[in-house]
Amino acid sequence: MPELPEVETVMRGLRPVLEGKRIARALVNRADLRWALPPHLAKRLTGARVENFRRRGKYILMRLQGGDSVLIHLGMSGRMLIGHVGANTETKHEHLVIETEDGGRVGFVDPRRFGSIDLVRTDAEDHHKLLAGMGPEPLDDAFNAASLSASLNDRRTPIKAALLDQSVVAGLGNIYVCEALFRAGISPLRLARTVPGARAARLVLEIKATLREAVAAGGSSLRDYVQPDGELGYFQHAWKVYGREGEPCPECPGMLGCKGIKRIVQLGRSTFYCPRAQR
DNA sequence: CAAGAATCCTGTCAGC
DNA sequence: TGCTGACAGGATTCTT
Numbered sequence: 001m002p003e004l005p006e007v008e009t010v011m012r013g014l015r016p017v018l019e020g021k022r023i024a025r026a027l028v029n030r031a032d033l034r035w036a037l038p039p040h041l042a043k044r045l046t047g048a049r050v051e052n053f054r055r056r057g058k059y060i061l062m063r064l065q066g067g068d069s070v071l072i073h074l075g076m077s078g079r080m081l082i083g084h085v086g087a088n089t090e091t092k093h094e095h096l097v098i099e100t101e102d103g104g105r106v107g108f109v110d111p112r113r114f115g116s117i118d119l120v121r122t123d124a125e126d127h128h129k130l131l132a133g134m135g136p137e138p139l140d141d142a143f144n145a146a147s148l149s150a151s152l153n154d155r156r157t158p159i160k161a162a163l164l165d166q167s168v169v170a171g172l173g174n175i176y177v178c179e180a181l182f183r184a185g186i187s188p189l190r191l192a193r194t195v196p197g198a199r200a201a202r203l204v205l206e207i208k209a210t211l212r213e214a215v216a217a218g219g220s221s222l223r224d225y226v227q228p229d230g231e232l233g234y235f236q237h238a239w240k241v242y243g244r245e246g247e248p249c250p251e252c253p254g255m256l257g258c259k260g261i262k263r264i265v266q267l268g269r270s271t272f273y274c275p276r277a278q279r
Numbered sequence: 280c281a282a283g284a285a286t287c288c289t290g291t292c293a294g295c
Numbered sequence: 296t297g298c299t300g301a302c303a304g305g306a307t308t309c310t311t
Contacts (some may be wrong), residue, residue: 076304077304114306
């Protein structure tokens with residue numbers, strides 16, 4: 001679930017609670033997530049000072065003093081529950097708990113257990129199996145019309161599938177791909193190889209704009225997801241097509257040939273788009 | 280080799 | 296109220 005804006009929001013929420021703090025206690029309640037947690041995770045966390053955070057795609061990296069990074073992926077339903085030691089925080093599916101010396105408490109909650117946590121040496125973060133081969137950060141300058149065109153050129157999949165591929169661009173998921181394609185006026189069914197050129201240039205701009213706006217809004221809060229501080233992100237109200245099957249298209253409402261937002265299935269997942277506005 | 284399907288797991292919601 | 300089936304932010308692994 002959480003896509004780049006939500007992961008970024010979560011990371012920003014963790015900073016004030018953990019950065020510069022020493023971990024007094026760490027507790028693993030359940031180790032069988034997507035992949036088994038490292039056996040010595042709790043031991044490695046306990047007593048460690050948290051230096052800083054970094055986000056890469058949909059991953060959060062928490063750097064510890066001593067040269068290790070904790071690599072966190074929230075999967076579909078993962079979130080970080082922030083509170084205080086001793087406060088009533090009874091929650092199901094809290095697989096990892098971290099308590100800081102100054103009384104802060106962070107719980108990793110993930111009902112579906114598609115998330116994962118691993119340890120990696122900080123100086124080799126990008127060589128980790130899960131990060132190696134990941135495409136450019138969409139908000140970096142390295143992600144531009146030329147680079148996107150190059151990676152779409154030899155692809156025969158629909159553009160929707162290509163953008164969900166993290167090796168093309170890192171951090172996009174189902175929602176933001178739908179939104180960016182709508183804003184760029186590109187059909188999700190269009191073959192990726194036909195996008196390079198002017199369409200790719202427009203697509204890059206819309207991807208960046210959509211993500212920037214979503215980050216500024218604190219992400220999109222769905223059923224399982226709220227910001228670490230419990231506040232709701234509000235970008236879901238700005239969705240133009242996602243989850244809006246049957247509603248009028250914001251681009252061509254009521255115009256001849258516009259039948260509103262349509263839902264189709266690609267890669268087994270819902271795609272929302274306007275067949276008239278997106279070509 | 281590339282592209283699509285199946286898969287992991289739990290919760291929620293709509294419909295009957 | 297309770298049951299059933301569809302569906303949900305992801306991404307690897309298995310089949311065609």
